[in-house]
Amino acid sequence: MQAAFVAVGSELLGTDRLDTNSLFFTKHLERYGAVLVEKRVISDDEERIALALRDLVRSVDLVVVSGGLGPTADDVTREGVARAFDRQLEVDESTVARIRDRFESRGLTMPEVNRRQAEVVQGATTIANPRGTAPGQWLEIDDTAVVLLPGVPVELRGMIESTVVPWLEKRSSGDPLRTRTLRIACEHESALEESLAPIYTEFGREGISTLAGGGEICIRIKRFDPGPVARRVEEIFGERIFGFDEESLEDAVGRLLVQRGERIAVAESCTGGLLGERLTRSAGSSRYFDGGVIAYSNEVKERDLGVAPELLERHGAVSEPVARQMARGVRDRMSGPTGSEGVAPAVWGVGITGIAGPGGGTAEKPVGTVELAIEGPAGSYAKTLNLLGDRTKIRWQSSQWALELVRRMLLGGDPE
């Protein structure tokens, strides 16, 4: 089974945006043994869209077109596809009604331009879009399925899952390829690659890959049965693996906190709230996260975390003693008497203070110097990080190290 992907949108042909919807589509294709043979990105040009479609339906079984279904004049996917196959566009009144309802449910009047989104290529069936106004369209040209989906990733994903995936499933020859991902944080890819050598010897390289980025390395196993390889990887890496498949580092920490009935609080300077933001990405985070203090200025560090002015003066805001007091301060602050909800007090405190740059570095403490401290129920720990990269990367890596060190302490091991 062969497939093609067409992303429509002049904004995807500029210098700063790339189509990423195709990656999601490809993930599902692979599971069902289908192969993506071509991707195109086309400007908002009716004739180009028509040419591409006419061309691709000749050689593939499935074409997914993303984007260009909005209400504005430069959204011309509907027109392009209609032209490709000499069909008319017909306004579907039930779709108009749905779009109008969507606006009215939010107390708004549907602008007249949105009627365009209800124009359906003759012979196509519409695909419900629970997350947006633009419905999708599905049409069959000879033996090829042509599927028009909105470019908004969250909308496209839901609609691929509700329509394209069942279609692939029905047409696929047998078992889908399955993927198992094992995740490791704060390690070097080259060291990890050496540990993987016996795996490659035993199982070959086929379907086994590593992918590094954002302070994490994913070991990805893509096979009909990834189990045996995954078990060997687990034997080798043990608790260095923080999670499987989609589990994030913050989720892994949350899971361990829940298991132990413990709670965590954060005191953040250079990360400005990022660690708290990550810890609350999961809906269940209220089971283990209380809150914290964003202590960006020294005054807040003093007033709300009990950092002594002398400490700041003597060691500077980016120093181990200050990080330690921040962790202790927020832990103590959040460990007040159990309140009306009867929740357990926080027993973990994390302090982060550092120089995220681009300014503020000195010879002694260059940009990327970050002091991390963790105050846990069985002791405390502090670490000086020397991070590389820009401000965004330094902040992210700081939060990544904080989570990974808490995780190692939660497991009872040596955080080093």
Next chain:
Amino acid sequence: MQAAFVAVGSELLGTDRLDTNSLFFTKHLERYGAVLVEKRVISDDEERIALALRDLVRSVDLVVVSGGLGPTADDVTREGVARAFDRQLEVDESTVARIRDRFESRGLTMPEVNRRQAEVVQGATTIANPRGTAPGQWLEIDDTAVVLLPGVPVELRGMIESTVVPWLEKRSSGDPLRTRTLRIACEHESALEESLAPIYTEFGREGISTLAGGGEICIRIKRFDPGPVARRVEEIFGERIFGFDEESLEDAVGRLLVQRGERIAVAESCTGGLLGERLTRSAGSSRYFDGGVIAYSNEVKERDLGVAPELLERHGAVSEPVARQMARGVRDRMSGPTGSEGVAPAVWGVGITGIAGPGGGTAEKPVGTVELAIEGPAGSYAKTLNLLGDRTKIRWQSSQWALELVRRMLLGGDPE
């Protein structure tokens, strides 16, 4: 001048790699007023490459093909291009000699397979590749230049600079195209589109596009002189425009705070630190941001922000009175006496409390109900948001609205 880009390589059609060579090419195209109208990613398939080339030379002035020039059997770009235009491949002995020299200079013998890299499409001239073995090839098909370059980014970049850029420069009509972006937050794209109608009437649609996402709409003007259109857009939208070009909403708020010598503090429940994280993305944020309280649990709201337990009981944690007290609480807390650094006290407090989902919604307060309150130097303001989307989107939009409402209040206008 119109151009197309073709990336050859099955590895670019998988689930985790994207072609990025095209971005480098596009950057140069734009400078010389040339427009990329299509990108294709094609598997290592001779026939598909031939079809693409034959198709593209009909409609563009320049086609750059990247990849598939290696020595191995799956490198078939040379064959594909030769087939597209019914030409032969001829071994260029001077290129063979150059490749052999390259190997020998490193004490190696040229493997026989590398002879393939010296096969040149009949009529093409070779392009020197100082960083690798694969030479590029340049051929003219009717009035279209077809340029074959290796896929290795550093090799491709050097060769674009040495050949494509001078060609563009010679053919460009004069000034390079410039881009101006005007950014608007928390408005509906369709409503905005209606306001843009007079712009389209006056200037046409050419080079004017809108791009919506993440609670923002960018109006992008790409013209030889974007000034006149930009000025008309400014006349129409006025202070609804929060920033230009790359300026983010948090940067715009920061700029206004600096102008007024005022500071801001945040009290975050459902956003868990996201607003603080955004406000500290810029290095200069210490000029206007002190910090805040992540008040995820009710206990923290009571203890650190002075939210009365009765208020929580009577109205619930997600209610206007609680949001108002959070804003007031953090403003008061951060407005303590000026400390050792002599900074001005915070005068703006923001409170956010809401139901980000997926659980926790009720009939009365469904998921997406977010209460926002702002305590400013000249008064306070509160707003109930009814947001759509998943947890990530609801949290992002909450921070987006908080920033936009603060911005409107900083400008002295009605936040509605």
